[in-house]
Amino acid sequence: MTAALRGLYAITDTPLLAGGKLLPYAEAALIGGARLLQYRDKSADDVRRFDEAQTLAELCRRHGATLIINDDLELAARLGVGLHLGQTDGSLATARARLGTEAVIGGTCHAQLELAERAVAEGASYIAFGRFFNSNTKPGAPAATVELLDQARARFAQPIVAIGGVTLGTAPGLIARGASMVAVIHALFAADSATEVEDRARAFAALFD
Numbered sequence: 001m002t003a004a005l006r007g008l009y010a011i012t013d014t015p016l017l018a019g020g021k022l023l024p025y026a027e028a029a030l031i032g033g034a035r036l037l038q039y040r041d042k043s044a045d046d047v048r049r050f051d052e053a054q055t056l057a058e059l060c061r062r063h064g065a066t067l068i069i070n071d072d073l074e075l076a077a078r079l080g081v082g083l084h085l086g087q088t089d090g091s092l093a094t095a096r097a098r099l100g101t102e103a104v105i106g107g108t109c110h111a112q113l114e115l116a117e118r119a120v121a122e123g124a125s126y127i128a129f130g131r132f133f134n135s136n137t138k139p140g141a142p143a144a145t146v147e148l149l150d151q152a153r154a155r156f157a158q159p160i161v162a163i164g165g166v167t168l169g170t171a172p173g174l175i176a177r178g179a180s181m182v183a184v185i186h187a188l189f190a191a192d193s194a195t196e197v198e199d200r201a202r203a204f205a206a207l208f209d
């Protein structure tokens with residue numbers, strides 16, 4: 001069955017979730033209603049990465065959500081889950097051929113509709129634009145404007161992900177302009193407890209009702 005690509009897209013951040021927070025906070029986001037969960041770990045520790053991703057895959061399965069691996073086609077293929085690739089992370093077409101027609105595969109398009117054209121042609125399931133606002137996690141990411149969403153929505157049938165500085169305050173404007181999903185790190189996971197993450201996830205998810 002194809003995953004429903006609408007709602008809260010939670011993205012983990014290893015430094016932010018250090019000290020044993022990764023699994024409880026990720027599960028709290030899923031309980032709160034996150035539909036997609038991206039495992040974003042920039043380390044080279046392949047053993048830990050596999051173990052964590054495998055556990056997250058099981059959590060996603062239990063909560064009816066979809067796990068997406070950031071950057072790493074091999075890990076996604078080993079686990080049989082989805083994948084997100086940026087402009088320098090490898091070919092979407094190769095990933096689609098390797099992971100099959102059902103896999104959820106997303107591509108970073110920054111603020112360029114041409115990149116989205118290419119991503120769609122190569123088989124992307126969703127196209128991600130950003131960053132829309134100041135981002136705590138990735139302050140140097142290229143900036144995008146909300147007007148881009150109007151153009152993207154008019155041009156593409158594929159679900160649109162908005163990322164970068166998304167908060168409970170900024171998300172409604174993005175959703176109103178056509179974002180099918182909002183991808184969030186800091187405003188979801190920079191929290192003092194798993195309960196707080198769950199409450200925030202529930203509030204993000206409710207924006208899509």
Ligand SMILES: Cc1ncc(COP(=O)(O)OP(=O)(O)O)c(N)n1
Binds near residue numbers: 088106
């Ligand atoms: C949903 C989503 N959108 C964009 C990105 C950014 O990908 P990329 O440009 O490859 O940057 P890194 O995340 O790898 O630092 C993303 N991860 N997820």
Ligand SMILES: Cc1nc(C(=O)O)sc1CCOP(=O)(O)O
Binds near residue numbers: 185
């Ligand atoms: C990983 C990432 N990619 C971006 C892009 O614009 O492509 S912005 C970003 C960070 C998103 O984290 P936060 O919700 O803390 O701003």
Ligand SMILES: [Mg+2]
Binds near residue numbers: 070071084085087089
């Ligand atoms: Mg990347």
